[in-house]
Amino acid sequence: MTKSDREIMEILEAYDLTRCAHSAGQLAGCDPKTVKRYVARRDAGGGDPFTRAPRPKLIDAFLPKVEELVDQSKGRIRADKVHERLVAMGFSGTERTTRRAVAAAKSAWRAGRRRTYRPWVPEPGLWLQFDWGDGPRVNGRKTSLFCAWLAWSRFRVVIPTWDQSLGTLIACLDATLRRIGGAPTYLLGDNAKTVTVEHVAGVAVRHPMVVAAGRHYGCVVHTCEPFDPESKGGVEATVKVAKADLVPTDANLRGAYASFAELVAACDQWCERIYARTHRETGAAPMDRLAV
Numbered sequence: 496m497t498k499s500d501r502e503i504m505e506i507l508e509a510y511d512l513t514r515c516a517h518s519a520g521q522l523a524g525c526d527p528k529t530v531k532r533y534v535a536r537r538d539a540g541g542g543d544p545f546t547r548a549p550r551p552k553l554i555d556a557f558l559p560k561v562e563e564l565v566d567q568s569k570g571r572i573r574a575d576k577v578h579e580r581l582v583a584m585g586f587s588g589t590e591r592t593t594r595r596a597v598a599a600a601k602s603a604w605r606a607g608r609r610r611t612y613r614p615w616v617p618e619p620g621l622w623l624q625f626d627w628g629d630g631p632r633v634n635g636r637k638t639s640l641f642c643a644w645l646a647w648s649r650f651r652v653v654i655p656t657w658d659q660s661l662g663t664l665i666a667c668l669d670a671t672l673r674r675i676g677g678a679p680t681y682l683l684g685d686n687a688k689t690v691t692v693e694h695v696a697g698v699a700v701r702h703p704m705v706v707a708a709g710r711h712y713g714c715v716v717h718t719c720e721p722f723d724p725e726s727k728g729g730v731e732a733t734v735k736v737a738k739a740d741l742v743p744t745d746a747n748l749r750g751a752y753a754s755f756a757e758l759v760a761a762c763d764q765w766c767e768r769i770y771a772r773t774h775r776e777t778g779a780a781p782m783d784r785l786a787v
Contacts, residue, residue, distance in 0.1 A: 498525075503533055510534050553588040554596050557581050561593075565600040574598070617646035619787050623679040623714075624730035625668065627659050627687075631742045633752050640737055640762070641667040644730040645675060648784035649774045653737045653766055655758045661689040665708050675785060678712045683727055686718050740765055 498506070502523070509519035510530055520527040554561070564572050564580065578586075578593040586593075623645050630638035639659050643652040652671045656663050672678050684690045691699045699718050709716040719727045741761055743749040752758045770782040777784060 498529070498533075506530055506533050507537060552592065554581075554586065554592050557584065557586050558596060558600075560584065561596050562600050562604075565597065565604050570601045570604045572597075619647045620677065621680050622646040622683060623671070623675075623681070624683045624727045625671070626685055626727065626730045626734055628734035628738050629742070630655055630738075631752055631758065633755050633758055638755070638758065640734070640741065641671075642730055642733045642737055643667075643671045644733045645679065645781075645785070646729055648781050648787070649729075649777060650675060650781040650785045651733050651737075651766065651769050653733070653741070653762045655755070655762050657755075659687070659689070661702065661704055664689050665704070668708065668712075672712060678714050680715065682709060682714045682716045683730075684716070684718055685727070690716065691718050737765065
């Protein structure tokens, strides 16, 4: 049984007093072998007497291979697949032991690659983020929600559409810029084919029509990192809130839309309410900050 910190202190104090394991054991109420073990660990200086020494395991010799497989798979490999590889290498332990080792290796791998978040301080008129969200069905036909987020003012625009084609995208960007009354420096979107045609050597190649539209309005079109929605988290939150309020669900108890015009009116009302509401982080209404 593992001794508590208080019991270990009493054992070491008794030994320092008597300098005899047998006498210290009688004073501390334990076996002399226990006294010798804790004293030896303290005098060796190689281990903490208050922590239990790790016991050797069958998988210790295979841990480098486990760490290698976890690193090659970027932390995605399953424990049963690792166990199959280890058994082929001569491992005789159980799959439960392998699962524990894989879990520990994955935890260490993620800890060394945990993303660091720094506060992002936007400037007025610099960034406008845009994205698409699934809208409600109108008369059985699917719709989409074009969402835009002006970073500094937290000004949000939601426009319903029938599709997400290139022409619809440019029309929505035009309507958004007219609604905010100006053109920001950068337009940040995702890597849809309407914005990014392909990636060459890790560099995004923009669609020629999008580049021409950006040049017409005086904006530079950028895209976020692939499969990294956090790099445009502001508009992602806008899509989430808009879908929660405008798409009929059991949570908001909103009824179905009778026509597309009704959906447009609902989006306009939602935007007007968001414009005038005081933002929790900035302490001001987006409409007031938009004027800045």
